[in-house]
Amino acid sequence: MKPQFDIPCIILCGGKSSRMKEDKSLLPFANETSLAKYQYNRLKPYFKEIYLSCKNNKFDFEANLLLEDSSIYSPIVGLANIINKTNNYDKFFLITVDTPLIKIESIKELINQSENYDITVAQTKRVHNLCGVFSKDIKTVVNQMLLEDMHKISYLLDSVKTKIVKFNNEDEFINLNHPEDYKKALSIIS
Numbered sequence: 605m606k607p608q609f610d611i612p613c614i615i616l617c618g619g620k621s622s623r624m625k626e627d628k629s630l631l632p633f634a635n636e637t638s639l640a641k642y643q644y645n646r647l648k649p650y651f652k653e654i655y656l657s658c659k660n661n662k663f664d665f666e667a668n669l670l671l672e673d674s675s676i677y678s679p680i681v682g683l684a685n686i687i688n689k690t691n692n693y694d695k696f697f698l699i700t701v702d703t704p705l706i707k708i709e710s711i712k713e714l715i716n717q718s719e720n721y722d723i724t725v726a727q728t729k730r731v732h733n734l735c736g737v738f739s740k741d742i743k744t745v746v747n748q749m750l751l752e753d754m755h756k757i758s759y760l761l762d763s764v765k766t767k768i769v770k771f772n773n774e775d776e777f778i779n780l781n782h783p784e785d786y787k788k789a790l791s792i793i794s
């Protein structure tokens with residue numbers, strides 16, 4: 605069957621997980637051995653292509669990987685690698701490994717609203733600045749940020765044509781940064 609979304613999905617999972625104190629992408633989640641596998645398998649059927657963006661292959665399952673060789677940990681490093689090393693698409697859906705409860709309907713809404721914007725991201729009480737549609741037109745700004753060792757995603761959003769799409773369901777956008785967030789997400793899905 606043809607996938608619902610005609611763009612690739614890229615899952616950022618190359619972070620330090622310093623607040624979680626262990627690699628969050630490898631934490632067991634729902635019926636899967638890891639959060640990365642859970643995100644990958646649940647989103648794969650909906651997208652044309654899907655990739656995990658990280659620094660090395662740390663997974664116990666077969667997946668398309670976009671590996672970067674930088675020793676700097678930052679989503680901007682992941683973004684730059686995605687944009688500079690791939691050339692078979694103009695825009696992509698970006699999601700972090702630690703937001704496993706976002707609904708497909710919300711992803712659809714973000715994609716539908718992304719036309720004519722460089723970045724289209726979700727907002728509940730705060731802006732979820734790594735969850736949305738990213739156009740490769742941001743390449744110059746991202747590469748300049750890396751050159752200047754600037755890693756603030758909010759700076760990137762302010763520097764390009766950004767659309768913010770509001771959502772009400774806070775639980776759907778829960779970000780698993782701390783062990784308590786992980787426990788909460790497990791209780792929501794169980």
Ligand SMILES: Nc1nc2c(ncn2[C@@H]2O[C@H](COP(=O)(O)OP(=O)(O)OP(=O)(O)O)[C@@H](O)[C@H]2O)c(=O)[nH]1
Nearest residue numbers: 617618619620621622623657658677678679682700
């Ligand atoms: N590919 C890639 N992804 C990254 C990198 N740094 C962070 N990420 C991912 O970007 C998202 C947001 O990362 P952060 O919140 O900055 O860092 P984190 O590793 O999740 O957690 P903390 O270390 O506690 O801040 C997460 O999905 C990370 O896995 C990187 O250098 N490369």
